[in-house]
Each structure stands twice: as C-alpha cells, then as structure tokens.
Amino acid sequence: MHSIKKNKNIRLGSSYVLLVVMSILIFYPLAWTIGASFNKGNSLVSTTLIPKSPTLAHYVELTKTSGSFYYFQWFLNSLKISVVTMVLSVALVSVTAYAFSRFRFKGRKNGLVLFLLLQMIPQFSALIALFVMAQMLHLVNSHFLLILIYVGGQIPMNTYLMKGYIDSIPVSLDESALLDGAGYTRIFLQIIVPLAKPMIAVVAMNGFTGPLGDFALSSVILRDPKSYTLPIGLYNLINDKMGASYTLFAAGAILISIPVAIVFILLQKNFVSGLTEGGTKG
Structure with missing residues (x-):
C-alpha cells in the first residue's frame, strides 16, 4: 500500500x-x-x-507613418484578410464536410484521400507557381488573391477533421428530421451546425490565426509596402541592417496578439464544451 x-x-x-x-x-x-x-x-x-x-515610446512610434512604415495599415490589412479567411473557411469547410459525411457519391473516397495527400506537399513548393499566376492574372498586391489561397489551403485538412466530427453525430437525427419533412439544408443548419460548434470553433481559430502568422505566401504576393500584412512589415523592422529595431518589433508583435486573444476568448466556450461533451461520451 x-x-x-x-x-x-x-x-x-x-x-x-x-x-x-x-x-x-x-x-x-x-x-x-x-x-x-x-x-x-x-x-x-x-x-x-x-x-x-x-x-x-515604441507604442507611440507605431502610430507614426514615415517612409515605408505603415504599421496600422498593415494591422488593418492583416485583420481584414484574417476575418474574411475565417468566415469563408468556416462556411466552405462546414458544407464540404457535411457532404462527405452524409452523402455517398462517386469519387467520395478518392476525394478524402486527395485531401490527405495535399497536406504532404510543403506550402513553399508552390510559391513560384503562385507568383507567376498572380502576375498572369494581374493580381500582385491583391488581398483578394491572398484570401483565396488561404481559404483553399484551409479546406483539405479541416474538412477531413470536421468530417470525422460530423460522423460522430447520430444519423438517426437526420432521419427523424427527414420524416418530419425537413430538407437537407434545414438539417444542416438546425441540427449539424449547432452540434458541430466545437469543431467549427477550431476551424474558425485556424482560419483567423493562419494568415496572421504567414510570411512566405504573403511576401510573394504583396510587394507594395502599403499592401503588406504585419508579418512582412514587422520582418522588415529587424531585417534592416542600418536601422533594425527589435524593441519596436516587440511592441508591434504584442499589439497583434490582442485580436488573437479576443477571438480565442470568444470561441473558448465552444472549445470547453467540446472537450466536456467528448469526455462525457467516452
């Protein structure tokens, strides 16, 4: 004992x-x-x-615009791209995952395998192709193109994860709703979406934080200082050999963490409820 x-x-x-x-x-x-x-x-x-x-002093300096320094413009650019990416990712991933989970169609299994294989290809391997595409479409410095790339990158793995979560929701709920006259759209919006909120919160968090931390893709597409996102702008602060400012970089990094903290707090209830429900079912 x-x-x-x-x-x-x-x-x-x-x-x-x-x-x-x-x-x-x-x-x-x-x-x-x-x-x-x-x-x-x-x-x-x-x-x-x-x-x-x-x-x-460093926080005050961030409010000033001089030369190629536009901190709050970069801040707004990053927020815009992140919010739109988050909304589109949640919408597209939810619908795609619902289709793969509840419907049987030709190419379904191969589609899921393809989603997994796409995750094995390093993101930077497509940088040259994306830059050439941006030039051909005349979309260099376009936030719209960057959002489309981010959303496309969010779909495969998140769809696979959410599909697994939706699979755990009893199909009997769908069947009962169908007997009551509900259509597939109503089943998706009123049954699947409320029950899948924990995983939707995860997708939303990934969609929001991904663009905020990305440097590789954004630095290829965005070349005009005014169109920069924060990772590019902050990197230039410490890459300047003549005037590198690590303390100003630190101040800028702290400010951009505030939106991330706010989004996490707003979604935290769904994270906790998802963990609690999972523990109860187990």
Missing part, C-alpha cells in the same frame, strides 16, 4: 515538474517580448526582462 502511494506521488510530482517546465518554455519568451517593448533603445543587447526605465 505504501509502495502504491509512493509511486502515485512520484507520478504526480513528475507531472507538476513537466507542467512547470512547459510553462517556462512558453511564457519566458513572451515575457521577454513584453519587457523588450517597454525598454528604451532599439537593441536587444541592452534590454532586460524587467525594464529599468519603462517607456511607451
């Missing part, structure tokens, strides 16, 4: 140690970024985790 209790305490202690280590690995870089944004100067060498003389 004593041995069992001792082993249980060791496992519990190991779990706490692991959680502490993971928390440090996650929060320490974030703490440094926050601290750097309040430090004076532009170099990381002179910054400290806790600023000796905190200043808001």
